Amino acid sequence: MTTASEPAADPAAVPHYPMERAAGCPFDPPPGLRERQRKGPLTRVRLWDGSTHWLVTRYADQRAVMSDPRVSADVRRPGFPNVAPLPPDGASGLSFVTMDDPEHRRLRRMVTAPFAIRRVRAMRPAIQEIVDGLIDDMLAGPKPTDLVEAFALPVPSLVICRLLGVPYDDHDFFQANSKTLIRRSIAPERRAEARRALLDYLDGLMADKLARPGDDLLSGLGERVKAGELTRTEAARMGVLLLVAGHETTANMIALGTLALLRHPDQLALLRESDDPALVESAVEELLRYLTITHVGRRRIALADLEIGGQVIRAGEGIVLPNDIANRDPDAFPEPDRLDLRRGDARRHVAFGFGVHQCLGQPLARIELQVVYGILYRRVPTLALAADLEDIPFKHDGAVYGVYELPVTW
Amino acid sequence: MKIIVDRDKCVGSGQCVMTAEGVFDQSEEDGIVELLDPEPPAEAAADVRLAASLCPAMAIRIEDAAQ
Numbered sequence: 001m002t003t004a005s006e007p008a009a010d011p012a013a014v015p016h017y018p019m020e021r022a023a024g025c026p027f028d029p030p031p032g033l034r035e036r037q038r039k040g041p042l043t044r045v046r047l048w049d050g051s052t053h054w055l056v057t058r059y060a061d062q063r064a065v066m067s068d069p070r071v072s073a074d075v076r077r078p079g080f081p082n083v084a085p086l087p088p089d090g091a092s093g094l095s096f097v098t099m100d101d102p103e104h105r106r107l108r109r110m111v112t113a114p115f116a117i118r119r120v121r122a123m124r125p126a127i128q129e130i131v132d133g134l135i136d137d138m139l140a141g142p143k144p145t146d147l148v149e150a151f152a153l154p155v156p157s158l159v160i161c162r163l164l165g166v167p168y169d170d171h172d173f174f175q176a177n178s179k180t181l182i183r184r185s186i187a188p189e190r191r192a193e194a195r196r197a198l199l200d201y202l203d204g205l206m207a208d209k210l211a212r213p214g215d216d217l218l219s220g221l222g223e224r225v226k227a228g229e230l231t232r233t234e235a236a237r238m239g240v241l242l243l244v245a246g247h248e249t250t251a252n253m254i255a256l257g258t259l260a261l262l263r264h265p266d267q268l269a270l271l272r273e274s275d276d277p278a279l280v281e282s283a284v285e286e287l288l289r290y291l292t293i294t295h296v297g298r299r300r301i302a303l304a305d306l307e308i309g310g311q312v313i314r315a316g317e318g319i320v321l322p323n324d325i326a327n328r329d330p331d332a333f334p335e336p337d338r339l340d341l342r343r344g345d346a347r348r349h350v351a352f353g354f355g356v357h358q359c360l361g362q363p364l365a366r367i368e369l370q371v372v373y374g375i376l377y378r379r380v381p382t383l384a385l386a387a388d389l390e391d392i393p394f395k396h397d398g399a400v401y402g403v404y405e406l407p408v409t410w
Numbered sequence: 411m412k413i414i415v416d417r418d419k420c421v422g423s424g425q426c427v428m429t430a431e432g433v434f435d436q437s438e439e440d441g442i443v444e445l446l447d448p449e450p451p452a453e454a455a456a457d458v459r460l461a462a463s464l465c466p467a468m469a470i471r472i473e474d475a476a477q
């Protein structure tokens with residue numbers, strides 16, 4: 001076993017992270033990550049502030065690190081590999097996603113039941129109705145249209161609003177602020193303002209829920225505030241996390257997934273010509289794997305020495321885990337760069353992360369995507385791109401990858 | 411095959427319910443795993459093993475009678 005803590009021979013040779021995708025390959029992870037994956041289990045990368053950290057690229061190694069209780073997700077620890085400056089107010093990220101157990105567990109468990117498989121399945125008819133209605137409206141409207149505005153964003157926004165008990169009429173406000181919050185290229189002060197605005201908004205909503213509880217998730221949190229299990233601020237922070245995580249991610253999967261399918265017409269044809277729920281389910285998993293939209297990767301810091309691939313990561317060292325390249329690891333997925341909706345075992349992907357922070361909303365995201373991919377291309381069989389691929393604005397600077405706009409016609 | 415689940419470790423991701431529905435469920439109250447069948451029939455073995463390998467919290471342990 002060699003110790004991996006030796007400094008790299010040539011500091012200039014340590015590549016920057018996040019890396020850039022290749023021109024003309026908007027669906028593939030950066031070539032630099034592929035190169036690193038071939039090189040070895042652990043290599044070094046440099047972040048915006050000049051700090052260097054371990055890069056873990058292989059599927060098995062990423063699962064091992066992410067499920068190890070000796071790593072922390074707390075972005076405030078000195079040496080944590082943050083991909084952008086932390087907001088100046090020093091406040092942490094959003095609620096439990098950047099906390100460690102036991103605090104993480106305490107808070108996550110308060111909102112786990114509403115995302116349980118059976119609870120989420122019961123929402124399917126309501127989701128189907130939302131999706132059908134938005135397709136009706138889009139078809140009745142002008143064309144070409146922007147699929148992001150007309151469809152991809154409203155679907156998950158309407159669903160998460162209903163689940164949380166947030167008025168959808170406020171969507172311009174919270175969508176704009178969510179977008180700012182997760183855009184890396186925006187100054188930290190402005191991102192902090194956006195977060196503050198969302199926190200104030202959720203805090204106001206919590207006040208309403210405490211006074212007039214309804215049958216929704218935020219009212220459930222209100223009950224816990226009344227019982228003294230949770231402070232109102234903690235509840236508002238959780239509300240922001242759920243609201244932002246609940247619509248930005250799924251919206252990007254809908255728009256980017258549609259673009260990927262339009263560029264792979266043989267695969268699109270499978271969905272258009274089938275009403276087999278098993279095919280739709282495997283299509284969702286394969287698109288999650290293939291696109292892995294959370295492209296800035298998981299980040300952790302070691303709390304103790306860890307052995308990975310025969311090398312040692314020392315306590316206090318930062319670890320960067322880009323899930324997109326792990327989902328293209330040829331040792332985990334044969335022919336990983338092929339989009340194959342009938343791939344049998346795509347579900348093993350790490351697009352939702354792994355370990356105790358694995359996506360809480362995944363059952364909901366899955367059902368939303370199953371409903372969307374299962375009906376959109378059947379109801380709009382002539383759906384086509386209304387712009388050149390070169391003119392589509394990709395979210396290279398987003399915490400979540402996708403497209404800012406997707407002009408389509410039919 | 412004998413299954414042991416660790417409710418303290420479970421994070422309620424739902425992977426096991428999606429994979430082996432007759433064997434695992436989630437509690438109505440907190441979304442945490444509930445073991446419906448600790449000694450499932452041989453036909454369920456492959457699904458149970460997959461569920462254990464997909465569990466992000468390593469909360470499912472399998473003991474094989476044969477070993």
Ligand code: HEM
Pocket residue numbers: 073096097098108160241242243245246247249250253293294298299351352353354356357358359360361362364365
């Ligand atoms: C396709 C859509 C989605 C993708 C790709 C996605 C991806 C992810 C990933 C990779 C993580 C892990 C973060 C980490 O390990 O640091 C995560 C966590 C999380 N996601 Fe999602 N997500 C999606 C949809 C949703 C939805 C619809 C919700 C619903 C509210 C949601 C809520 C959350 C929450 C609350 C966490 C934090 C879990 C924790 O820290 O314990 N996500 N998601």
